[in-house]
Structure formats: structure tokens, C-alpha cells
Amino acid sequence: MCETAKQPEIKVATGDRAILPEGAKTIPVYVMGKKYEVPETLTIMKAMEFAGFKFLRGAGCRGGICGACPTVYRMAGDYKLHFGLACQTVVQPNMYLAQIPFFPANRASYNIEEMNAAAEAIHALYPEIFRCVACNLCTKACPMEVKVMDYIAALKQGQVEKAARISFDCIQCGLCASRCMGEIPQYHVAQLARRIFGKYIQPRFEHLVSRVKEIESGKYDPMLDDLTKMDQEELKKRYVEREREPDLSTLGEWKPKETQYL
């Protein structure tokens, strides 16, 4: 007499609810004040989707770089505010969440072609930067750890390049603007500073300009023709035998042996 082992009952997913494996731990989080039990290792975004929310706005790259999913949260019983991106922040028990996919921020109209390197142009477009009280709430709200107060201070002093460099990691999520006492749209101001820096202040890369000219003059056309006419064997041989500058070589020291293409 053989008894077939009883197959475990297979649960079929219906609708849009995920099925948790046996013994999976859930934790409570509160979305807009209402409690949901979600698996503990999920990000806020996935946890909300697990709970049944569908992101029509407020989700983007899901990789921490587009700035679409800024989130404010508190932990139960604690007054402190915390800020983060929903796609990057892992849920913790008793998180009270709110999504801020958009916060109104004044953006000045300007024509970048008509501007110049002077900081005064930025002052005139965004006079509200003079309302900064150095409270530092913007820096505390930034999910990318950008020193927001510092770049606003730099702009007040007229240091466009410094502001451009400090604000480099900004993903324009808007959390800084949501916290600002002076009602400054920090990320718009920073973007203007970076644009002006890139266009009017940063030195041009002359070697790039000359390389583009060389390409357009047809200097590399014969080489490309040669390559397109080669068969696969020859291409492979050429590829394997190619000369390549070593990774950590000092600038200007290494020269290839084959110089006819330089």
C-alpha cells in the first residue's frame, strides 16, 4: 500500500493582493493616519503598493534619483520629523507617512541666453533668497544630504560657482521648499545657478571643441572606412591587440607605440 504524500494546498493569488510566505513578519505603518500591516523589509513605496495603493503620481525611477517620491514621516510618540524618498527608505514599525509628490515652488521665467555670469541676475529673479534666516530646516529635509542652507548663503554672497558645486546632488524633490520659512524655492534657484555656471562661468573644454572639429573635418573617416571593411577575424585580432592607456597612469606620460592615428 503506498500513500502518496499529501500535496500542500496551493493558494492562488486573486486580485492584486500579494501572498506572504509562511512566517513572514509584518509591521504596522500608518498611511494618511490609517494603519496597514506590511512586510518589514519593503521600501515605503513597495509597502504602500502592498497595502493596495497605486502610484499614479509620486513614483518615477524607483532608484533614488528622480525626486518624484519625497516622503515625510514621524515615528509614533516622537515629535521629530524625518524625510526621505519612498523608493529608498525601508519601512519601520509605527511609521506615520505622508507623501509630498509636489510642493508649490515659484519658478522665475528667464532666457538663459540673455543672462550672464553675474550673481545679481539671480538676485533679481529670486529676491526671496534674501529672506533666508539660516534656520537650516532645508538641509535637514534633504534626502540627498545636500547642504541647502550653504548654497543659498553662497548665492547671497554672489558665489555662483560655489552654489553650483554644493547643489550638484540635488534631485529637485521639493522637500527643502516645503520647509522653508522664507518661502524660497531653493531647488529652482540652485538649478539657475548651475545653468549659469555651466554656460557662463565654467571654462570651456577646449580639447573637446578641437576633437569635434577634427571629426567634422573628416580626419577619422578613413579609419572608420577601414574598420567597416574588415572581416570578423581581422576585427577580433585588432581588438585583442589594441593599445590602451593603463588605468592609473600619470597624465601626459603614456604614449601609444602606434602613432599614425594620433
Add this chain to the structure above:
Amino acid sequence: MVKTSGLKYRPYLEHFPIAFRSGNRLALGVHTFPVPHRSKTAPGARLKTTGLLFNCFKEERNMTLPINAQNVSIVSIEKIKKLSGENVKLCMQCGTCTAACPMAEEMDFFPRKVMHLSQFGMLNLMQDINTYWKCASCHSCSVRCPRGIDIARVMEALRQLVLRTSQNHIEPSEMPAELIKEMPQIAMVAGFRKLTS
């Protein structure tokens, strides 16, 4: 009950205040006659009344101030005190603040008068005047006040009472770009701190 002329002011008339008794109530009335506009020079008559001293200096806008339970606002005096930390009741109306003030010529009411109105908590009468908006916070008044009142703080309190209702006195977004570009930054920083909410 004696009728008073109420809270109207007539800029081209000089008002001599008269206090008189009716029953057991003290009230202020008014005796009016016309004078030329803009006479800021000679002080007007000082009337000693039955226990109530009321100076009337000829200023651009003269007015009657009925001082009774309806117009004196203890709450407003407290508000000013709380914000400024100053006891405006100490003011003896000597007018030194007005004499010291570099912006006085541009003010609707002189600082002395604003102190007087503050002593009665008459914030409603100070709603449309420019005095505390024209104040440059230079502290010339504060360092000279013989009563030791920091009048600059009183002016700041009067500004904040308006600004804290989310009203800006000047609007940063409406400032001409050329002006912003040529002024030193401290002008904007200071101006926005004092004149915007």
C-alpha cells in the same frame, strides 16, 4: 450723557479738546475752528481739565480722541507690551523721540503721537498710518528717551502686529530688477526682515 464728536478727524481743522463732566462721567468733546493746512510749527494750547491732561500739538492730522471704555483697549496695550517688552505707560509725552527721529518728516503721525495712541491701546487708529513702516530702526529715539523706553522695540511690535497676519508691507516679487541688482545685499536682507512677514 454728553455726546462727543466721535472718532472723525478733519485734517484742515484744529481741534481744541475739552474735557467736561456729565454726572459722574468724564468725556472729551471738541471745539473746532479752521487753520491752514500743514502747520507743524507752533505747539497748540495745553488745556488742563478736570483731572485729565491732554496735549494738542498742531500736526498734519489732528483728531479728537474720545477716551472712554469703548476706545481704550487694555488687551492691545498688553499685546504691545508682550511683543516689545516695553511699558508704554511710562511715556510722558516729552516729544524727544520725534525730535531725534531722522524719518519723522515722512511720517503721518510723529513717534510721540504713536506712543500716545499706544498708551491707550488704540491700534485701530494706527492701522493706516505709515509711522512704524517708515521707521529705520536707528534707535535714535531709544537712546534719548528720558523714561528709558526702547521706542524702536515699540515700533517693531506695531509692525509685527500687522506682519504676523501674513501681510507684507513691501512685496519682494514686485521690486524692480534693476534696483535689486544695484543695491547692497544688506538693504534687501534688512528691508525684508523689517517690512515683510
Add this chain to the structure above:
Amino acid sequence: MKISYYPGCTLKLKAKNLELAALASLQEMGIDVEEMDRWNCCGAVYSLTDDDLIHHVGPVRNLVRAKERGADKLVTLCSMCYNTLARANQLMKTDTVKRDTINRFMDDEIDYLGEVEVIHFLTLLEEQVGWDKIREMVKKPLTGLKVAPYYGCTLQRPADVGIEPMGNFTLMTNLLEAIGATVVPFNAADKCCGSYQVLNTAAGDNEAAANVINSAATAGVEALATSCPLCEYNLGKQQDLFLEKGKITAGVPTFYFTQLLAMALGVNPEVCHFEMNDAKAVQLLEAKNLQAAV
């Protein structure tokens, strides 16, 4: 003795001439000051309401920076910055309740308890150099230049932060005399120039500033020496408008006192950036043969 130097936003842009002349002068005199790192705007004016603490955070943060660098003193040039920082410092020294609240709010900074002393550049010159020594170092005395010190409001009021007792102008007078100029006193040396009211007044209508210039002209002053970019703007840059509108009868060129000092110490005039002053300022120096190359 470590001294932190706080420039303030304006000295980096609109009042570059004030700063560059000052730093060049310090170099000539062998004084070492270190510009603070990561400083922010001080707020320019001191908040006067009893319950307002947030507007003190700006200046206090700068005092924290000075403390972090181990500085005993913080020196500044701009009169408005001086006033704001000094008063904020007073607050942190004397009002323990507000001090604790401000320190607690700034949970991203170390606590500040009033450890740093805030001084003005003129006080620095007196303390670290001395007028006699400056006189010895002068290479090109400003002989024949009739200058009046113009303190404005913020260097002297209120009394507990004034760089010297009210009504006294000895610090700048001593400096100007040490560099060979003739000091002409006038009675509006501490009268307000109008300050930030320039935002609230039609162009060229600043009565307060016009009164100062008239007072100076009446007293025979040829040039005004100031320490504040806003005074320089209200008095200096608006003069043409005042003349146009008939508010003043004659213009009186304005300089920053550091520009005059730098010139007298023989610093290259280009450092003083006289092109940022009014054209009349340069003309005056040339007329007096004081050789300002623009």
C-alpha cells in the same frame, strides 16, 4: 589671540572695495586674521520682538563657527553686521533661557554660550596696532584731505554694543588723523542715513540721507568716511539723484575708511577698487594729488 574675520554677504559682492582695501591694509600692517569657514548671512538687522528667536539663529550660527575655530574674537567691517552680531552675542551671554532654546533648536551645532567677543575693525586697529604705529607705517599721508568720520546708527546704538560711547567719534578720528587727513567734525556723524528705508522710498527721496550730506557740506567736509555699504549706497550712490532733485546743494564724495587707510599705507590703489565709488570720489583724490589710479 585668534581672530576670526566675518565678511558678510555684501563685502563679497557690492562692497568688495571695503573688504579688499581692509585685507590689504591688514597685510601691510602684519595683522593676521582668518576668514571664517562656512559662514552665513547674519541677518543685517537685529530682531526687536521679545518672542522672536528664529531671527537670532542666523547671527548665532556665525558665532558658533568662530567658536569652532577656537577664535577669541570675531572682527567685522560692515556696521550692520557688527551691530547684529554684537547684539546677538549679548543675548546669548545674558539671557540664559533664550540661549538654551536657541542652542536646542540648533541641534546640528555645538552649544554657544557667548564665548567669543565681537569687535569692529576700528577696535581691532586700536587694540592690535595702535594709532602711533599706524602713523609710522604711513607712506602716503592724505595731507589736505578734509574728511569727516560718518558712523551712522549701527556703530554706536544701542549703548551696550556701541564701539565707543555715543557722541564720541574718536576711533575713526584717530585713524584718519594718523593717516594724515584733516578731520572736520560735523553734527550729523551719527544720524541715520535712512538704512533699509531705501526699499520703501521713491528713488532720490531719502530725506535722511540728504540731511546728512547737507550737514557735511555746510561744515566744509570734503569727503565722508564710512564703514557701512548701505550708508555708502544711500549717501554716495544716490548723490546724483539728490543733486538732480535739488535735495542737496553740493555733493560730498564718500569713501570707505579702509580705502583711505590702504591708500595711505601705500597699497596699490587698484586693490581699493575706486571704480566702485562715485566718480566724484576719484576726482577728489586726483585734485588733492593723492594719486588714486582707477
